[in-house]
Amino acid sequence: MDHRHYYGIRRNPIYTKQVTFVVRNRFMIFIWLIIASSIVLSLSIISTEVTAQRTVACEKSVTSVKIEKGDSLWSIASQYFTEECGNMNSYIEEIMYSNGLTSDVIHEGNYIIVPYYTAYTTKNLYYDENN
Numbered sequence: 435m436d437h438r439h440y441y442g443i444r445r446n447p448i449y450t451k452q453v454t455f456v457v458r459n460r461f462m463i464f465i466w467l468i469i470a471s472s473i474v475l476s477l478s479i480i481s482t483e484v485t486a487q488r489t490v491a492c493e494k495s496v497t498s499v500k501i502e503k504g505d506s507l508w509s510i511a512s513q514y515f516t517e518e519c520g521n522m523n524s525y526i527e528e529i530m531y532s533n534g535l536t537s538d539v540i541h542e543g544n545y546i547i548v549p550y551y552t553a554y555t556t557k558n559l560y561y562d563e564n565n
Contacts, residue, residue: 492516492551496532499548507538514550 499510511526530538533546539547 469485483522494549494551496547496549498545501542501544503542503547505542507540510546510548514548516551520551 473514495516500509506528506530511522511529515522515525525539529546529548530536532549
């Protein structure tokens with residue numbers, strides 16, 4: 435009887451080699467499992483994170499502006515526009531809507547209402563639940 439037969443059952447030589455490797459190196463496999471689990475555990479403990487978030491809030495106000503010679507909606511809007519609260523085209527549309535204008539034609543000596551935004555930042559702290 436050769437080495438591949440044991441109690442009448444034929445063994446696969448590839449499987450036997452794998453089992454022999456595990457049996458011979460089980461101490462090293464155990465050490466590597468301990469190292470890997472320690473790394474995962476330490477990363478989960480060390481990753482206490484505090485995130486500071488700044489949010490931009492806009493407060494809307496209005497002012498009345500007298501139209502001078504050479505003024506356009508674009509020139510008036512550029513004086514009150516802030517990038518934190520939108521883009522210039524939508525801001526001009528808002529000025530037109532606020533004044534009931536259907537075109538961008540304005541006349542010297544008239545007054546228009548110009549909404550403007552004051553941007554300010556707020557700081558929110560979010561703590562990780564491990565704190």
